[in-house]
Amino acid sequence: MYFINAPFFLRWYYPNVTFNRPRTAKKVYLTFDDGPIPEITPSILDTLAEYGIKATFFCxxxxxxxxxxLFARLLAEGHRIGNHTQNHLKGWDTADEVYLDNVARCQQLTKTSLFRPPYARAKKSQLKQLYKNFEVVFWDVISGDFDTAITPEQCYQNVIKYVQNGSIIVFHDNLKAIPRVSYALPKTIDYLLERGYEFDVL
Structure with missing residues (x-):
């Protein structure tokens, strides 16, 4: 189960997590989780380059x-990097010491101030430690591109239904997401540009 739009109770439970940027500016923030991988990350980068858009990749x-x-290309093309753990660990199922060590291993590579827990599942005890060194970023719109039960069009509709000023939007550069992100990403960009949105990195 996942929520396309971050519900109130999730924001209440995680009061120190970033779900969106300020609503005052007509800006949105594309983010991509799980990569980089050769099967889809280059295509995503090509699409972003075609539109002149920078995004944030939680690697x-x-x-x-x-x-x-591929990681070098992300940096060279001006995208921002976030930490997504060394081995895509689910914090709820992992001892704190093991989880925090895994984040630290990834941090040696990413050298970033941004962290996003895989599956949005980290214990409060883990987050308490991570807040000391990171801005912990969730989202307010998730495309569902990882969900093999939905169509590419449904993935696109998930985004445009809930996007608003300051939205942090999640796509994935992983194998499961390929059919949906390949379809929905350019359509989403076209939709938002037509409505006057700007794109920025976190």
Whole structure:
């Protein structure tokens, strides 16, 4: 189960997490989780380059190690990097010491001030420690591109239904997401540009 639009109770439970940027400016923030991987990250980068858009990539450390040239391309093209743990760990199922060490391993590669817990599932005890060094970022719109039960069009509709000023939008550069992100990302960008939105990094 996942929520396309971050509900009130989630914001209440995680009061120190960033769900969106200020609503005053007509800006949105594209973010991508789980990469970089050769099967989809280059295509996403090509799409962003075509539109002249910068995004924020929450990278998994082991994928950085497997694909250093792709990670170098992310940096060279001006995208912002976030920490998404070394091995895409679910914090709820992981001892605090193990989880925090895993984040630290990824941090050696990412050297960032942004962290997003995989699955949006981290214990408050883990987050308490992470707040000391990171802005912990969730989202207020998640595309659902990882969900193989939805169509690419449904993925696109998920985004445009809830997007507003300051929205942090999540797509994924992982294998499951490929059919949906490939379809929905350019359509989403076109939709938002037509309505006067600007794109920025976190």
């Amino acid at each position: 998994v450390g082991e994928n950085i190690e497997r694909n250093p040239d």
